[in-house]
Amino acid sequence: MGFWHNQLTGPTDPARDAGWEDEQPRKGFFTDTSICIGCKACEVACKEWNALPQDGDLDLLGSSYDNTGSLGASTWRHVAFIEQSGDRIEEARESGRKLVDLGMPAIGAPVTPSGNGTDTAFATAQATAARELGTLPDFRWLMSSDVCKHCTHAACLDVCPTGALFRTEFGTVVVQDDVCNGCGYCVAACPFGVIERRDGDDTVKNVGVAQKCTLCYDRIGHDQTPACAQACPTTSIKFGDLDEMQAQAQERVAALHDNGFTEARVYGGNEHDGVGGTGSVFLLLDEPEVYGLPPDPVVTTADLPDMYRKAGMAAVAMLVMAAGAFVGGRK
Amino acid sequence: MQDLANADCIIIQGSNMAECHPVGYQWVTEARLKGAKVIHIDPRFTRTSATADKHVPIRAGSDVVFLGALINHILANDLYFKEYVVAYTNAATIVGNEFKDTEDLDGLFSGYDEELGNYDPSSWAYATEGEGPDASPGTIGGPAAGHEHGHSKSERSAGDEHGSGGPALEHARVKRDETLQDPHTVFQILKRHYARYTPEMVADVCGVSVDDFHYVARALTENSGRDRTSAFCYAVGWTQHTLGAQFIRTAAIIQLLLGNMGRPGGGIMALRGHASIQGSTDIPTLYNILPGYLAMPMVGNHDTWDDYVAAIANKAQKGFWANADAYAVSLLKAWWGDAATKENNWAYDYLPRLSGAHGTYQTTMAMKDGEVEGYFLLGQNPAVGSAHGRMQRLALAELKWLVVRDLNMIESATFWKDAPEIATGELETEKIGTEVFFLPPASHVEKAGSFTQTQRLLQWRHKAVNPPGDCQSELGFFFELGKRIRERLADSDDPRDRPLLDLTWDYPLNEDGEISGEAVLQEINGRHLSGERAGELADMYTDLKADGSTSSGCWIYSGVYAKGVNRAANRKPGREQSPVAQEWGWAWPDNRRILYNRASADPEGKPWSERKKYVWWDEENQTWTGLDTPDFVKTTAPSYRPEPGTGGPAGLAGDDPFVMMADGKGWLFAPKGMLDGPLPTHYEPQESPVQNPLYRQQSNPARRVFPRKDNLWSPSGTAPGSEVYPFVFTTYRLTEHHTAGGMSRWLPYLAELQPEFFCEVSPELAEERGLVNGGWATIVSARSAIEARVLVTERMTPLVISGRTLHQVGLPYHWGVGKEALVSGDSANDLLGVALDPNVQIQESKAGSCDIQPGRRPEGEALLRLVHEYQSRAGVTVETSNQLKTTEDGT
């Protein structure tokens, strides 16, 4: 049981678990949606680097400025657009405040602004003074670039029967398109709805194969930044060592709270959560489901030992039933 | 651009910076993360608004009221930067007493010529030293030699000439009252002019609440001064109006009053839309200017070389423009080499003359009227991207021949088979006589050359690969074209062919057998032709002489190839140098990154504050120094005062930071140069459902209108019929596309992000008209009707204007009707008519009147019937809205 427990839930180092001996620091993204301008450079840079085909039928979706809909086989970065009026903003601010009250220690550590010396400190102080704390706008337009979470406990990887999905030395999860036979299991297993099997005619590359973000495995292996993070004009998408990403996310949430934006919260990166922590960390300004993210995802394989146990019992029951049918009675 | 990160407050107005310049916006984001306040003032809530501290919705075209009220607020509450204003602007300068303000003449300045529909600006001139304010203004900018009526200036779009400096004045012996108390000082005139621009007026005209106005006013004034600076960013949201240039002038007045000009984190940032659109005005493919903002000669004004030299600049004026004759001679030497001699006035007569406006819209109309035979389209798609798309396409069909050079098969190349006018029966393929040549060009990586970006920075692109197939660079194509034309005419003795035959056209070829772009850039940079430095490249424009001993194809670019080094190709990584990054590319003039940066120091030459230090006077070495190249005569001490009457750079006092202005000062009041008034004042757009609440005069009385049957306008204000087109529409771009789509609608990665043409409407308007999100709508203007998918969104806000609810319809203009692009659709520009700003001849495409109805538009002839039905219901005639001066009855 110890073996299973360690491997399927809870905090762990996934690269080491996967048998990497020369593992690297775990890499990840921090997507700060509070400075996303919704330009979709990440979508395009990703598609260009990974040579992804056109997604969909070139129809207007009528969902604000979102015309790619969601993450999928041919969209590995997806920008969500959410239009909200004043009452919703107030609710978000309240729910964010509640998160702090929920027993999570609000130490209120002073923000340590990055950058140089007195100039920034002065500006920050001035800004805090000048900004009307807590003023509620009557409208806002949220934009957020979603991506594969590169979970610590990755259901897609664990259910993959072929070994097409594997854990890299950077702790990320990657599909090998030369191995995948398109069974589609990972699609149903992902608690975030990220991975998808590519549809289309035979002219389309890798059709029938499951596809998702590789966190630019080829690039990061050569000390390059993933295409989306490199392109992002406002550094809404940051790439780096995961613990650094988590620290930055915390810092930024604290800074926003200091300015009265209590709607800010961190999504992912908590090693105690249902997927053992994600490799992609997000700063959100509302509840996750508003962005199409699950509010309390739990990796399905966490229950796998129990499932196998139940199935084992059922199997025994099946034998017993058959035995019962053949024991005694007439021919 | 990077300097925006130093701002304490950034006001983005007339621009959707986050969407149209996302990478430039990183500096705004950075400023904001450092604590700066970012405010977006725009009719629509855009991606810029979403990431700003505040969005202030405003009625399209009412910006002067808003900005004018800020001026009033600053003046009335003594919030201006006194030391800066007194020392560096013309606030203290006294204006002649013939000047009459719009406040006196119900919307007109003195000097309006009703017949020509334009101003004679002589009454706007400064009073002269030695004369009282009562003296005749005749001697300064008055009708002395070189004076030119506003009408002819407008015709040659003279506003464009000020791309590098202000207009010429006769001299700089102006009268000043530094107490600012004289009623004839610019300061007092300004105060009176804007007194009626109150927050309440803003609420009434712009639809901006009084609270929002005060929010902006506070943010701006609290973040300006010695220690803090604020910046304005604008784009075509300001320029594409019949009052466009004045919008920018209003912001300039604010920035001068607050002391934000020439300082880090300050200024007014023009966000231009194309890779080298700055370059294409510096080295203009524009009818009215020559390289370096020298005027194209105008018949009647510039008939002789002496007329020309006298008109472009005056030796008695202060600053570097006083040497404009040297720049002009050097240009002529660059073009005609040895054939340009002192005897033939440097071949001045080889230059063709303008006789009126020959802008793209006038040309289109001439084309439609059969007066133009051949047309080159070089990376432009007017059938989709220019105002009044219908007129554009009908004009193309009247040409004898058309050359289209584009990466993709754009609508302007295929109008003869799939223009919407073929569907309506107005055009028929077999009857279109236009011969069309489609020639594919090289892409940006298939040729070497320089772009000039929006902040005057020249950046060289190295060639990566050879162009495929028949693709060829413009450089190669035009070199070849010129070569063959010259060969064909080689035996001609017709004097009209001399300019072509004498043209310097022998460019060296590079290893690929292509004409060398470096050689062309060297010609632009200029050379010493004689003297001891003969053969050497010029170091900067101060090398250039009026005696024929130098050449330079564009004087402001002089220095880009100094010492034989292509400085546009400088590529020292940004992280290895200071944030000013002077070793990356080369900025004109003289590699300066912030213009007029002398103003970043106080009159004594010390930085205004430690936090905002940039350029200062080094007492020890008796020189200007700092983080950037000082934009000043290096050795002119702050205390220097020239002898009265000294012209040129030597005429600049040590505290005259505006070195390209004729008096060395920043102009709050423009005694010359603006053709529609020395001060910005509010007029309604050419087409507006709103009556001008400030004056009887409804629209800019100096705007350019074209009363033609194919260019009709809806009634404006309260005129009968205006209710037929009750809504305001505004056109714009999206991040995901590029202008008319030639570089985006053919690319799957971009096409899928915004696949269809849509209109944006508020939930209230949707409710009123029965529009459904995702459904279709038909939008009708006095010119045309188009259909679009509907996005119902709270980002569009109905505004209450003069007690009446006014709805605005948003229309991105990237799509066009055709069969070649991956995504197509009706073009928003079809709704527009042609009415132009008088200063720069730019069309009004940011505000127009329309109606919107649910459902798809009719097809074929029925579409024309629908448009006509609206026109007749509104009683539209050729005269409608085309009276320049509004008469008693309000027409």
Added chain:
Amino acid sequence: MDPKRTFLSWPVVRQVRAGDLLARGPAVTSEKTRSLQPRTATADRVVQSVCPYCAVGCGQRVFVKDERVVQIEGDPDSPVSRGRLCPKGSASEQLVNSPGRQTKVLYRRPHGTSWEPLDRETAIDMIVDRFIESRRNGWQDTDEHGRPLRRTMGIASLGGATLDNEENYLIKKLFTAAGAIQIENQARI
């Protein structure tokens, strides 16, 4: 399939041998995965360029392999853009390599209903003919007062805002020398 495949390379064997019992890591990688190289690393050369879309002037790096552009991305050296690009800039490689791009000269004769192929040399010669003829047809020596005009109204041009300074320079120089004044670009649109 894989010619180098042996029993020992069977992932099941590698799983056991490497101790990656759950088959998540190195045991299941394919040869292709192990030899993965980004095309930025395998390019023959990298060329510094500038984005062709808006006027911010973002730096680009163009990666060339076998005389073909294989990748265009932001140039981190640029102090203007710091390596970043917008969606349009990020699509630059597709702008260059798009299958929809026209690479052949085409000709539509007057009243024609379809494009016809034409070689470039002939096309330029034909344009030269028409240029000279229209220049003459539209020529104006003087205005009605006898003042010199010395220009042609027969030829016009629109474009230049996405062209290089050197190109615009030649265009303005040639057209002005030919007396053509109706030269315009995007700056007035």
Added chain:
Amino acid sequence: MVPDVKFDSYYGRQVVKPAPWEADIPAYIFLGGLAAGSGLLGAGAVARDLPTLRRNSRYAAIAAVAAGGLALVRDLGKPRRALNMMRTVKLTSPMSVGSWILSAFGAFAGLAVATEAGRHLVDDDSTLGRARRVADPVATVGSALFAPPLAAYTAVLLADTATPTWHESYRELPFVFVGSANAAAAGLALLTTPSSQTGPARKLAVIGAAVEMAALERMERAMGDVVAEPLHQGRPGSLLRASKILTLGGALGAAALGGNRSAAAVSGLALMAGSVCTRFGVFEAGIHSAKDPRYTVTPQRERLERRRSEGVTHDSITTGRQ
């Protein structure tokens, strides 16, 4: 006290993605169960010496397992790479484990059919015949051993996903599936085999149906109202209602009228049809539950709020300022 939970989504779009599987997969689950049940019937028939039942069950097992395997391959995005299923042994992947089970069962079922066919073709005393005699019990035992995992693992296959209705069924679904497998196999035996030899099959039909129905009932109740909803609505709801009628009817028929060949055949058909309906019903309910974000978001939100109200906050994916 769980606070009221409001349901939010992104334009009503799904949060998790449904499996990209079509009818092939529920068909396979049915066929796999049928094969497994037949394998057991065949083994029992060997033990009780019911040659017709033995023969028919053995042929049924191999036919069903072959057809099921084909269905599986057909559903792959890259059918030519079907063999990659054998690339690894992946204990965390029910599909990998299942592939090995399926292969093993298939091998034994194949062997069983080979020995069955050999009875008439090969002389018992020949070398081949001796081999056949050794192989026969091996095949019987092998089939019997791998049959129950084959019938049961498909439940884990569905349950080990983020598909709400499937995952939440994981405690009971294996019992539903093994019951259904037995009932279906028994049904097929009733259809193919004379009543003289179908006594055990009739019993198995009743037991299987009873277990399936009981487990299904329990499953729907244990699951929670929201996640169970797709099982009751629309096409999946109709399928599962049909399944209940057919299965119970078939079992009743088998029990009461099993002696009558025609009645037995009808009952057998009903049992098989019931099993088909169960598999398709559960399958489609799951697909539906993945497509509607309500089934993903609401239970998670409830779970989260419940934990928070109990003071458990350290394990949320969303964290506030720390």
